[in-house]
Amino acid sequence: MNIDQIIDNIYCIPETSRLLLKENINEVRLPKGYLLFKADKVETAVYFIKRGIARAYTYQNDNEITFWFGKEGDTIISMKSYVENKKGYENVDLLEECDLYELKTTNLQKLFDKDIHIANWGRKFAEKELIKTEERLISRQFQTASKRYKQLLTDNPDLLQRVQLSHLASYLGITQVSLSRIRAEK
């Protein structure tokens, strides 16, 4: 998934604005297992995933809890860092070798004040992330773990091949034992 597709997918902007944005984006290749974000740091960049898969997790009395997976086309971002310039809760590690598009947030902020199309692009970005986050919240509040697991399978059939079940279990908010029980059910 290339950078033009990713930009347009968020919100279509005129060619000149897109070029302005792309001037501030550069591509990086990082190895599997690479720790991209650390929970105790203010992150200074956002990343768009060209290829690969990543995971965000945090610690809850000594055990890792995975709360996000991102793959091709998704954005790796620490919202707390991006919006409030504060430390986030997320550690992000790469579950595969990844090609990422890197964009420094300070540069992006400058573009927001200069170009109305990019400002609206940034607005659309936040709005779309918001919808995704809200859907995760709703699904978590309204659906049983079992239903959410099945939903995940239909929405992201590849995920099961790409991430291990212990991560998936904590993502679903249940133990690995419970997930095994759910998988054994049918």
Next chain:
Amino acid sequence: MNIDQIIDNIYCIPETSRLLLKENINEVRLPKGYLLFKADKVETAVYFIKRGIARAYTYQNDNEITFWFGKEGDTIISMKSYVENKKGYENVDLLEECDLYELKTTNLQKLFDKDIHIANWGRKFAEKELIKTEERLISRQFQTASKRYKQLLTDNPDLLQRVQLSHLASYLGITQVSLSRIRAEK
């Protein structure tokens, strides 16, 4: 909480832009129990709460599940309607008589394309809502119902006086019986 405070609290914009925004906002008083949003409708306005308290809920096999409370300074919005022009999941009713500032989304969209300050204000609005939604998700995934109840008490001590426990229980994702047990604990 007046409209200038509410606007500035989201993001400070120049006087001229604020006036432009305020031209499109009008105040309404609505009675307790009023059903402001319906789940099967595309909502065409957003509301800022000047005074009062509201609740968003949805149905999950015949029982109501409350998933949001809003009070003075908060925004009543159907994100699905606002962002994607689709039906949302929320019914919103007013738990007290409310004074609301109403803003039609079509008018707001026009301002976004015309005024870069308002575009950035809209961006900040989405970003701040995103942070709030993310925090709710994180709290829901990482904390027990008991801890979330106690957190709610410290964050919003007035909430307990203003909403009934059955709503609070479903908001916390537990039954009313469980909530009673939690409250009885200490």
Next chain:
DNA sequence: ATTCTTTTTTAACATTTGTAAAATTATTAA
């Protein structure tokens, strides 16, 4: 104040989910 209605708590029991440890299966490296 008294009745009626609604809200909240309590109780008993069923179901779900968690914990810890062992068994199985899959993956990696020599």
Next chain:
DNA sequence: TTAATAATTTTACAAATGTTAAAAAAGAAT
């Protein structure tokens, strides 16, 4: 291939939460 390691499932039991129904408490209406 084989041993070593890591991931997943299974088991048995414990703890937490749900269900249903009844009791108690609080609030509203006459």
